[in-house]
Amino acid sequence: MNKLSPSRRAYEIVTRTMLYVCTAVTCLLLVFLIGYILYQGIPGINWEFLTTERSILRGTIGIFPAICNTLYVIVASLIIALPLGVGAAIYLTEYARNRRLVEIIEFATETLAGIPSIIYAMVGSMVFCISLNMGKTLLAGSLTLVIMVLPTIIRTTQESLKTVPQSYREGSLGLGSGKWHMIRTVVLPSSIDGIVTGCILAVGRIVGESAVLMYTVSMAVGMQDFSTIAGIMKSSGATLTVALYVYAKEEAEFSVAFSIATVLLVLTVLINFAASLAGKKLKPENK
Template sequence: MQMEHRSPRRVAYDRVLRFLLYFSAFLTCALLVVLIGYIFVRGLPEVTWEMLTSEPSVLRDVMGILPNIINTLALIAGTLLIVLPLGVGAAIYLTEYAKSRRVVEVIEFATETLTGIPSILYGLVGMLFFVQTLGWGGSIRAGILTLVIMILPTIVRTTQESLKTVPQSYREAALGLGSGKWRMIRTVVLPCSIDGIVTGCILSIGRIVGESAALLYTAGSASVLVRLSFDSIPALAQSVGNYFATSGGSLTVALYMYTMERGKIETGFAIASILMILTLIINLSAKWLGGKLKKQ
């Protein structure tokens, strides 16, 4: 078989494109490494055990962020606990059960439009409805429900696109073997699309962790450590309910407050370092859990 002869001009063109491709990839990776390295170099030396395990105190001159860490984890857990069943369920209905194609197209267009809306608008809506209309005030629960509304379109679209990648022959084979509709979805379709669901979950976690504008309007910026009562189950339930009804600032809100309101730039870099480490741990845990679910 004879090799295709290429003109010198075509060879030069291919080499230039190859160089630009590799250069773009190198530049992207280099910028990421420089950005992360710069944050870690300036932030990690400022991170102390007292900072991680205490609440802020002006009298003791302590920059504690333990309440902000707990608030961030509560926002992530509470939001995912609500948005994942809603988003995955809506995607399953639109992909597997919906009969009207026009209705599906309208919902898909609406979710794509909602995905691109700035987060501060969600914060304003959450403040008007949850904080003022319902009378909840600035609270963790108001922040969680605002994040649910903001992240739901992302979960729906990523899950729906993942479900569409499952070959139709898999569905037909499962139904041909006698499986019901729901059993086919639960045992065949969902395991094959678990990667897309995990991807949507990771994107949602990244948006929750990095959100500040919407949470300033809804969850507030308090940095008070709430003590839970473990005397009895009713007392524990009441203290948990009181915690979600109180104001609480996340790590990103604390980052904004320390840098913009107080001018403590080094403390802001320390919080940024903790945010990046926390995000990495949660994303790796989500990938590991997704792999375990796929094997099962």
């Protein structure tokens, strides 16, 4: 250090300062954001808040309907998106021989991943709510979300399929199994970690989505009639993120909004944790 010329020493000091200052800014932002949300949100959270609906009569606010709606949307979207996405990834890695077709499909996937959610919201409301006459329902919202999370599932599954050693496939085919049999019994089980991770990331994306659900489902924060499955899909109601927006922007119930934010924060932590856990624990040995 002492032998450096003054200009090099200045360079050293300036870059080191920038490194530490910028990292400190990032860390402080993180700590402040998380701390502030928890500080404002935790006091409002209790069992009643999580398990009841809003009651004008008693003047209490509960987010149970929003939790239910979020779950319905997650389940409905994944039921459709998961087979589609895994199927597409299998086609791309196992079957496709035409380089051009693979490039087109991959380009389409990347394009879908880059489209902002407000455009999905617009197109979803045009296609599902208006053209297909579904109205603003959980079904229309879930179908729009299928398109949105598809790239996430395709990409993670594909990455995972690529890491399955070629010798596994050769061994299976060499023992006389057909291609589909080989995929079902050898390739898919060895890439289960990627598929599960893809699912979890998709759940994260759905939980965090607000624009799509606001324009294809609804902003009503009340409870709907959920007696049959068809009834659920035809009904309509705000998910957690939409409820947060409504309470913050339109009803000025800020403590409720922060409590919902805390719930979302906890969910995000759980989802991230589950994703990294799935990546580690489900990975087959000797892969």
